[in-house]
Ligand SMILES: [Fe+2]
């Protein structure tokens with residue numbers, strides 16, 4: 001056992017990140033199961049639990065260089081392909097071996113951010129158990145706490161055993177998670193986590209699952225996505241009811257929170273930590289990406305919003321307060337997803353755990 005007093009203070013500071021918040025914990029004495037949508041979701045969650053130790057084949061050998069090659073498609077690193085040979089590129093001097101390293105580091109970084117985001121989800125969901133005033137939501141949120149513990153477990157194990165390297169949390173993701181956890185309004189925990197962070201994660205997991213041929217990562221993402229679809233649906237079903245009763249000014253505050261979150265989430269996929277590790281000025285890469293559009297990068301950045309936009313529409317957030325959020329999503333070029341299926345409608349179809357058990 002470690003003697004806490006003997007641990008170097010700086011090491012503790014580096015390992016633990018405390019977020020201060022004033023939150024109200026709510027009991028409810030109304031045990032009536034009055035929300036059938038949430039009740040159905042809870043029942044689904046109880047039946048689709050899986051075991052990270054026994055339901056995935058951890059004996060599979062993983063070659064990080066092969067995994068990274070898959071990420072790139074036809075060019076070394078796919079969405080960063082224009083950095084390879086553009087005359088203004090700050091990494092113009094990189095040769096084949098540097099690009100292979102970029103691919104490996106990118107994979108480590110993306111999966112590390114998934115890991116840290118999963119821990120954020122674990123904390124947010126345990127918060128929701130305390131703060132949400134409805135019994136059906138407390139029941140459901142408690143199943144999500146278990147799901148998120150499992151997700152932290154699988155990403156941590158994959159990084160540790162299969163890739164061998166882990167990145168610290170990206171500053172944009174960290175600032176967003178801090179803001180979500182600092183806010184005392186219970187619905188903002190849902191909006192920040194279930195709608196924005198998890199909505200984006202669901203799209204990003206889907207993208208990576210399609211891009212990779214590595215069987216363990218494919219299975220891992222397949223099962224994590226089954227859970228994530230329920231989590232996003234939980235946000236949609238809960239907030240749909242609550243936002244129906246808010247004023248235009250209150251909804252405008254939520255719109256601004258959502259858009260701010262969207263911008264920071266998009267920025268984190270610049271993966272500046274990777275360029276810094278490669279010995280390059282991250283700001284120079286960021287400036288290049290700002291000023292040079294590239295089709296594969298644009299498709300990726302846009303696709304990240306394919307779940308967020310229809311879910312915001314279902315919540316009435318696009319058109320509340322004179323359509324403020326519709327205007328913002330139009331400006332950043334993602335409004336075309338508004339009529340795609342929302343996650344409250346599709347979560348059952350995405351339950352691969354149930355499909356495996358039935359088959
Ligand atoms: Fe998760």
Ligand SMILES: [Fe+2]
Nearest residue numbers: 121198228231
């Ligand atoms: Fe989740």
